[in-house]
Amino acid sequence: MNIGVSLTSREEIEVHRFSWPVSLLFPILALLIQSYLPLKMGFLRIFDLPLLVTIFFAVARRRPVPGMITGALIGTLQDALTHHPLGIFGIAKTIIGYLASSLGVKVDVDNPGSRFLMTFAFFIIHHIAYMVIDLGLVGASEPWQWGHTLIQALANGFLAVALFAVLDRFKLRN
Amino acid sequence: MENFFSRYKNPLVLMLVLFIQVVGLATQVKRAESAKNAAGAGSGGGPRLIRVWTVSIITPFEKAFTSTGHFFRGTWHNYIDLHDARKENRDLQEQLARMKMEQIRLREESAATARLQNLLDFKQRYIGQTVAAQVIGTSGADQSRVIYIDKGSHSGIKVDMPVITPDGIVGKVKEVFKFTSQVLLVNDHDSGAGVVLQNSRLQGVLSGTPQGQLVVTRVMSDEKIDIGERVVTTGHDGIYPKGVPVGVVTKSVPDVENDPFLRITIKPAANLDKLEEVLVVTSIAEESPSSTAGTGPQRAADILAQRLPSAKQEDKPGDQGATATPTPAASPAVTPRPKPVAPPQGTGTPGTGAPATATPRTAVPVTKPQGTAATGTATPATSGTGAPGTAASATASPAIKKSPDQKKPASTGMPTGTPVPGSTPKAPSATGSPSPNSTTSKTGATSTKGTAPSANPAGAKLSGASTKVGVAGTKVGEAGTKSGAAAEKKKGPPKPKATPTPAATDAAPAETPETKKPEPDATPTPPPTGESLLP
Structure with missing residues (x-):
């Protein structure tokens, strides 16, 4: 149990742990669902389940190094399913993992409102990071679509509230 | 520290x-x-390994999901939903009767077209073999429009093979694993294909947008585009076979990024958001059209429409295979042209259909301009502009051009008039001087877009002919374009004549004694494509 400087009303910030099967299974499950469901319902492509899982684990563990490693691994696996070079999602999710775990130390991220706002903001940051890498390193020429990105961020924010509530049940209590 | x-x-x-x-x-x-x-492809080393691992972890579950879904759906359709079968059977029989009548008419038209194309020595790219596959997953990312199919190198899939459905084009194989493959959809930002508008014959480049739309670019803005016009593949890109439906035009606006061009939005023919079964074209046969009715080349979509419903049966090795017999040349006067043998399907060795592309063009008889050829001059009256859509160049250059491959001595197969290798192509018709062997020919009449009437049917590399008949003469046309341009350079500016010059009409008849038209009732020559694809 860690004690940190916090902007929350609670004096103690809990550092949650997860069992190994949960830590392995949920990222893979997120990738699997993300890969399979758009086949049946194309609009589900706007969700980014691997990103939500990254945010959840990073925030719950509240340790930057495991958070960024989680993000890097999930992002790299996500890259492997695309036709792009490996590392674009990996770098973006590494940054998100780091930021989310750093934020989790300082801010109460257990209530639905803050979860929504946090996911909304992280989605946009993730998208910006992705675009910067894609344009700067890979040399792609994808135009910026603010409207689409905002809709995606909103949708992911709402989904995060529901998903995090489900994932909370898998936290190990001391 | x-x-x-x-x-x-x-x-x-x-x-x-x-x-x-x-x-x-x-x-x-x-x-x-x-x-x-270095014209290589694929990623190697570490990244490849990570992809293999990831795909190996994810795709078995996706296959299981897909199989389960198909099981329940099949159960529903096979056992519960049978009460509609009788009515459906009656409807289908009526439809079959109508289709038979339609088929008779189309067969006649197809035979006529094939005869014309045979005259012009067109090479067409057909679908040689296909492998049916189930779509089991996607990339899941909005930025990468790829799908995964349940067939890989084990089934003979290779990188860059085209993927289609009976409705239309889907994409091409991007990565191949042992039991799965990654297919890049045509609406991805990184995709591209050569397409032609079916009625206006305008060619453009098909690509995807980040929003997943299909657009055609590189069409000049002064062209008139009809909304609803169908778009099909040209076969020029070296990936997709010719004539596969792409979609219909929904919008046409000036391209702000490329000023003189249009940006034509296409509604895809295939439902790219909800793909279930696809066909991977494992070999494309390049073949001269048969002149015989009924056994003539079939359109890709027609063949595919027959194939896909029975995808599971056909996927078994041996089921798909139907070896086409080598066919003799359609015309007895034409030097026998060994036709390729389509390998049996499902053998897992795609690309063995390659012989189909190797139809020896050296056996194609060319015009016999005895007088000129004997002096080492290239065969006159063989226009080199074969690129479709270059009607203007053909119109402006009635002069005779010669494609490089027609200079080959072996190509004539004639004792007399063997051209000297490296001989400079002449352009006698530019002067309008009649050739010694002059007779009249109407081969060029097949061209409808203001093309100068063709001089030589055997040298089918006529731009006008290409434009009219379609884009069948893919490689031939390209070669012809180059040689045509070269000849044009040599002879200087083209004479502004759209009418056939005497010399232009000369050369075609000169060949008539040697290279006769294929007779309509010639021995049936089943093309390997059609045969091997038919169930």
């Missing part, structure tokens, strides 16, 4: 992880560029 590391441990680790990933990314980008320059 130790205090520094412990104090800034987290940012330092972040920098390290990011640095490693950036280096890895840069290495892949560099390698991809090198591979592109």
Whole structure:
């Protein structure tokens, strides 16, 4: 149990742990669902389940190094399913993992409102990071679509509230 | 120092992880560029291994989901939903009767077209073999429009093979694993294909947008585009077979990024958001059209429409295979042209259909301009502009051009008039001087777009002919274009004559004694494509 400087009303910030099967299974499950469901319902492509899982684990563990490693691994696996070079999602999710775990130390991220706002903001940051890498390193020429990105961020924010509530049940209590 | 590391441990680790990933990314980008320059493909080494592992973890579950879904759906359709079968059977029989009548008419038209194309020595690209596959997954990312299919190198899939459905074009194989493959959809930002508008015959480049739309670019803005016009593949890109439906035009606006061009939005013919079964074209046969009715070339979509419903049965090795017999040349007067043998399907060795592309063009009889050929001059009256859509060049250059491959001595197969290798093509018709062997020919009449009437049917590399008959003469046309341009350079500016010059009409008849038209009732020559694809 860690004690940190916090902007929350609670004096103690809990550092949650997860069992190994949960830590392995949920990222893979997120990738699997993300890969399979758009086949049946194309609009589900706007969700980014691997990103939500990254945010959840990073925030719950509240340790930057495991958070960024989680993000890097999930992002790299996500890259492997695309036709792009490996590392674009990996770098973006590494940054998100780091930021989310750093934020989790300082801010109460257990209530639905803050979860929504946090996911909304992280989605946009993730998208910006992705675009910067894609344009700067890979040399792609994808135009910026603010409207689409905002809709995606909103949708992911709402989904995060529901998903995090489900994932909370898998936290190990001391 | 130790205090520094412990104090800034987290940012330092972040920098390290990011640095490693950036280096890895840069290495892949560099390698991809090198591979592109060296005409290679695929990613190797570590990234490839990570992809293999990831796909190996994810796709078995996706296959299981897909199989389960198909099981329940099949159960529903096979056992519960049978009460509609009788009515459906009656409807289908009526439809079959109508289709038979339609088929008779189309067969006649197809035979006529094939005869004309045979006259012009067109090479067409047909679908040689296909492998049916189930779509089991996607990339899941909005930025990468790829799907995964349940067939891989084990089933003979290779990189860059086209993927289609009976409705239309889907994409091409991007990565191949042992039991799965990654297919890049045509509506991805990185995709591209050569397409032609079916009625206006305008050619353009098909590509995807980040929003997943299909657009055709590189069409001049002064062209009139009809909304609803169908778009099909040209077969010129070296990936997709000719004539596969792409979609219909929904919008046409000036392209702000490329000023003189249009940006034509296409509604895809295939439902790219909800793909279930696809066909991977494992070989494309390049073949001269048969002149015989009924056994003539079939359109890709027609063949596919027959195939897909029975995809599971046909996928078994041996089921798909139907070896086409080598066919003699349609015309007895034409030097026998060995036709390719389509290999049996499902053998897992795609690309063995390659012989189909190797139809020896050296056996194609060319015009016999005895007088000129004997002096080492290239065969006159053979226009080289074969590129479709270059009607203007053909119109402006009634002069005779010669394609390089027609200079080959072996190509004539004639004792007399063997051209001297390296001989400079002449352009006698530019002067309008009649050839010694002059008779009249109406071969050029097949061209409808203001093309100068063709001089030589055997030298079918006529731009007008290409434009009229379609884009069948893919490679031939390209070669013809080059040689045509070369000849044009040599002879200087073209004479502004659209009418056939006497010499232009000369050469075609000169060949009539030697190279006769294929007779309509010639021995049936089943093309390997059609035969091998028919169930």
